[in-house]
Amino acid sequence: MLTYLRIPFLLAGLACGGVALAADLEKGKEINGTCAACHSDNGQGGKKGEYPRIAGQQVKYIESQLKNFRSRTRVNIPMFPYTQERELSDEDIKDIAAYLNGIVLDTKMPTYTGNEDALTKLLMADRVMIIPRAEGDLENGEKIYQKQCAACHGKTGKGRGMFPMLVGQYTNYLQRQVSLYLKGDRPHDEEGTVGRLNDLKAQDIQDILAYLTSIQDTDK
Ligand code: HEC
Ligand code: HEC
Known part of the structure; x- marks a missing residue:
């Protein structure tokens, strides 16, 4: 899975004349530890949308928003300190964006076999995200x-x-x-x-x- 995920980033690196290095997903995962406090472990977001979902979001978009928060062109007071150069370099932004993009959240509840322990069940359910139907035409x-x-x-x-x-x-x-x-x-x-x-x-x-x-x- 990891090698598969890396391919697009390697290609993206080559397309830029081979100067840009492939994103480091392990580093991305490590950085995500900071983000998880608000956006949850798997990037599902929280508090019913006060913290948006960031899992599976487009790489370029995540990168641009983090840079916008850092430069305050998009105001995000809770996140401002985490996006300062000292905390989040351009390289880190690349790594965390690639890591988050690779998180796949299911839209269906998992089918349990009945043999899972409580922790396994919890971890399986943690990878599911279903937005309640909103009313409208x-x-x-x-x-x-x-x-x-x-x-x-x-x-x-x-x-x-x-x-x-x-x-x-x-x-x-x-x-x-x-x-x-x-x-x-x-x-x-x-x-x-x-x-x-x-x-x-x-x-x-x-x-x-x-x-x-x-x-x-x-x-x-
Ligand atoms: C203290 C809480 C907090 C932490 C920690 C935090 N965020 Fe956020 N983040 C927010 C809030 C609140 C918003 C939504 C702001 C708004 O409503 O405009 C947000 C928005 C975002 C968005 C924009 C989503 C979109 O769809 O436009 C991205 C991307 C993001 N965060 C990534 C991260 C990453 C990566 C980290 C870790 C380096 C992180 N955040 C850490 C609170 C946090
Ligand atoms: C011409 C291209 C374009 C079209 C057409 C467009 N959008 Fe967007 N939309 C964007 C871009 C680019 C962004 C990100 C802007 C930024 O950097 O903040 C965005 C962001 C958004 C966001 C914020 C998402 C987030 O995660 O914070 C919402 C909501 C949105 N658009 C809704 C719509 C709706 C609804 C329509 C149709 C009525 C629409 N857009 C049509 C380009 C477009």
Whole structure:
């Protein structure tokens, strides 16, 4: 599994002329010990979305947000001290982003054989993350999402590159981010998104968020 995970990073390193070194997943895991206090051991986040899920998130996106927190272009008071140069170098950011990206959380409860001890069961359940269904008009949500959001965030909401994964994320966290964008409190380098979000009624946004919770167990 580890060797398999490393391949894309090795390739990414080669693509940059071989200068960039492959991310060190062991180091990433070690750094994650600090992050776990708020985002949980497997990056599931916590306190019902006060701390977002970061497991499985896009590498480039994680890197860019950590740099934004560090430079305060995105304000995150709880995380600010952890992102200071002394605490988190560019190299560390690469390692932790790759490590978090590689954590796969299941959207179905595990099937126990009955032979597991309590600890094994707990560890299995810890790798599962199911966002409760949000209320809304799924058909309307799907229509708007596929037309206005999918081009960047992906047809199945998993994101790509600098565009974050939205599916599998806490609904109230996403809602909070949308209001930050609308108020201009979270800077957005893609003016497109702000424009699109501004054009939507609050109910449309709710419908999109409901739709996202309805497609979380879509494979790929
Ligand atoms: C003291 C608590 C705390 C710690 C420790 C912490 N975070 Fe966070 N983190 C937060 C909060 C709160 C937010 C959400 C801020 C917001 O709502 O905009 C966040 C947001 C993020 C985001 C943005 C997620 C997104 O979808 O945009 C990333 C990435 C992240 N944290 C990574 C990390 C990493 C990596 C570490 C460890 C080096 C870490 N965090 C440590 C509290 C914490
Ligand atoms: C032109 C590309 C583009 C389109 C289209 C787009 N987005 Fe985004 N979106 C982004 C980028 C880039 C970010 C990350 C911005 C940043 O760095 O803070 C983002 C971030 C977000 C976030 C914050 C995620 C997080 O983890 O904090 C939400 C929520 C979001 N977009 C919702 C939407 C919705 C809903 C739509 C459709 C109405 C949409 N976006 C359309 C590019 C896009």
